[in-house]
Structure formats: structure tokens, C-alpha cells
Amino acid sequence: MSPAERQYQRIAADLRRRIGLGEWQTGDVLPSRAKLAIEYAVDANVLQRAQQLLITEGLLEGRTGSGTYVRRPVPRRAMVRSRIGAPVSFRADLGAIDGTGSWESSTDTNSPAPQRVAARLGVEPGAPTVHTVYEFLIDSQPVLLANSWEPLALTQGSPVICPEYGPLAGQGVVRRMAEIGVRVERAVERTRPSRATATQANLLGVSAGDLVTLIERTHYDQDGRAVETAELVVPDSRWDISYELPIGRQES
Amino acid sequence: MSPAERQYQRIAADLRRRIGLGEWQTGDVLPSRAKLAIEYAVDANVLQRAQQLLITEGLLEGRTGSGTYVRRPVPRRAMVRSRIGAPVSFRADLGAIDGTGSWESSTDTNSPAPQRVAARLGVEPGAPTVHTVYEFLIDSQPVLLANSWEPLALTQGSPVICPEYGPLAGQGVVRRMAEIGVRVERAVERTRPSRATATQANLLGVSAGDLVTLIERTHYDQDGRAVETAELVVPDSRWDISYELPIGRQES
DNA sequence: TCGAATTTGTGCGTATGTATC
């Protein structure tokens, strides 16, 4: 079984070729694996492996019970996480780009802080937080997931306790905190590559295991106190993440 | 075959438990698949699948022909890509953290620009560039790969044509460019999740397909001209990437 | 030095689960 004659790779290459030739157009469904298996005179599972390669490449898309489709190339959008002179905000995550974005959210105003969140906020695990779940939509399709936590102690009793209700709804952490006298001075974003969980994939309309970037962001006030932390799930297929950084006079 | 009774998951969980209990220590080799298969009374391939799960988790490591080992947990190091008041530099990639880092490099002073590099540098594809390949080492082990390109036209005839030779060797792009009157004002970093290629995995001592972050960085001068662009391969298992961002008075 | 035994890694066929139409 030398590498040169691996059936599933040979078939994958041939399928790629036929798609390139236009035998199946964008959005078309391929013949079923059973039929293609007969055509290539191999077991259907070999076709599964071949198509899996093209699915990983992003060329095909399998829909259980329906068929295997030629994927419509979705444009990747730019997400500029920091622009010199225009600091990052939740709004910048999406809405600032053009007018087509929107988001849905739901807030729990008394949610116990999970371990990792408590550590980032500098509170005890289980301490009460305001927890908001976001789904950012483009054309009614979720393209970005986010979870945000704020210590309840910080905003309790104030009009800005809910990020998405009240006078400053949807205005972002920085402005809301300013309203109660908290000056947000800096944010730290930790990025790491990951694979979409089944739940995330389902929400985002991608395949489980697809590449995503997890962004873990924490906002700090002038005293170095964490006032908010968030976790973003950014599918690589839809977003192009970049940071613009100023360069000082010289490096140390 | 309901989810509750999937053999390979049950066995993976049990192996995880036994490792947690210390039955096999860090660096130890597990009994062979054949033996474990007999012990669990399943086909050896089921054990292969179970161990594959733990390998993906980073708990085990398979060595062809030798055995399956309990992986030594390598500490993840912090890589702060931008710190307020201390701009990013190649040195900051590694050396600024502590004294243990070093790097090796090789430079080609007349390398035709590949398509994507040319686009980023704003030159014609195939235009001559100074191309430098870096391997960053900790304890003599490569932990970070980088490729850097500069337009040859920029530095030709100057003493700073080679990043890693001459009077300012290893001093970073910003200072070198300052030497020839080019003021680097800003950098843009594009990050995206990816999987390690076989070549990269081999160099980095990780497994092919392991998660990595690709960072594509471009330096611009005061006229908005690209003066250098680089591509970094950062294995997730070893690095924790973060950006520290200033927050302005209020958001737009 | 070399080759046989051992061990991990991979391809592929069969059987079955599960979603869709």
C-alpha cells in the first residue's frame, strides 16, 4: 500500500479536478457516496475519506441526511481588534465595520463566576457576576459568539447593571463604566487557536472541529482592577483578525 | 451503539483515570496496545482510537515502533505581542522574557518575493527581497518559527542589509531601519488559527496537525510604506499569545 | 551488521446510528 496508490487521495484529487472543471457548481449537491463508490469501484467509506479531505479544505460541505455540497465561498471579513486612535470595543467587534451587523444577547444578573472567570476578575470562584451571552449576526446568521462577565459588586444598584438594557444599552463596557465613575484604561486580549465544539459549530453554522480563534479579553480600570472579562469564539472561515500596533521611537 | 457504550471513549476515560492515579508517571511508556487490548478484552484498534483521543488532548504521545508515552507537560510561556509603552519587536518575541532564549537564522539577500509577500510589501511578485529564516530556541529546542522579508531596494548598499549580520545584528527591524533614515511607525499583525504542517511539526517537536497560531506581521514607515513583513508559526502547546491595548477616553 | 520481533500508525470494508426528505 504505497503512498502513490492510496485510493482516497486519488479520488479526492479527481473530485477536486471535476469540481474545478465545473461539473458541479457552487451550491450543487454531489452524487451520493453510494453512487460515486460504484463509479470509482471502491467501498463507500473510501469516498467518505476522500470527501472528508475536501471538507477539511473547505471545498465541500457534508449535510447529514441530505448530501455533500460544493461549498459557497463565504467572504472573510476583517476584524480589526485595535486601531491606533480608535480603541477596541464590543461594538468594534462587528457593527463598526458596516451597517449589516446586529446582535442578540441575554443577561443573567446573578451568575456565579466559574473558576477561570473568577481568576481573571480577581474575585472568589462562585462570586456573583453579571453574565451576558452574545450572538453576533450578519444576514440573520450567527458569525461570532461571546460571553461577558462583570462583577456584580461593581454595578449593583446602578443604572448600567445590564450591558444591553437601560440608558447605555449596547454602548460598550468603557462608556458604561464611565457612567459609574470607573475609568477603563487598558484591555488585554489573549488569543489561542482551537477547534469548534459541537455546540459552537451548530450555532455558527460551521462544522464541528473547524478552526476558531478563542479571544479572552479583560478590561482593567485605572487601579489595575479587572472590571470585565469576555470570551469570544471567532470562526476562522469568516473572520480575519488583526491588530494594529504603534511603534515607539526605538525598541529597548 | 448508543453514545453511552462507545468502547474507545470508556477506555480512554479509564486510561486517563489510571494516569491520574499515577499508575504510569510522566515519561513512562504504557503497555503495548496488544496487551491493553487483552486486558480490556477488545480489538487492538479500539485501544488505538482511545489512545488517539488522549494524544490529541496532549496527555499521551505515540512513538512509532517504540511505544505510547505519558507526555511531559511543557510549560506554556507568555508571549506579549504588544505592551503599552514597550512596542513589539522580534526580540520581544522571545529574548525579552528571560535569558534562556536564543535564535538561529539564515539570510538570503536576493530572494524573489512570493505572491502573498509581494502583495504585503507592495512590490511586484518576484521582486528581490532579503529573506531571513528564523528558529527560536529554548534549551536548544525550536519553539517558534519565523520568516521575514524586506524589499532589497530598501537596504541595498547599506550596512544593515542583513538583519543578523553587521553592526546592528539582531537589533530588530525598527532600529535597523532607523539607521538608514526609515522611521517605522506602526505594525499590523494578522493572526489566524491553523494546524502544523508535517515540516513545521518536525521542526517544532510537536505532532503534525497540532494547533498553531500563524501571525502575519507587517511593519510600515511614516509614509505608510511596508518595510518588512514576517510570518510566525506559534505552537499553541508552548505559547500563550496576548496583546495589551490602551483604551482611549471614550469609544466612538 | 543485519534481520526478526514488537509496537505504533493507516487504509479499508462491514455494520450501525442518525438526520433529512
Added chain:
DNA sequence: GGATACATACGCACAAATTCG
């Protein structure tokens, strides 16, 4: 609810790498 299609678990055979006599 039945037929169809994709998804996955598992068993077998074999390849590749290592180990050891």
C-alpha cells in the same frame, strides 16, 4: 413512516519505525 444519505464505531490487514538479540 419508509427510503435515502451522511457520520461513526469497530475489526482486520498491512506498512513504517524501532528495538534487540
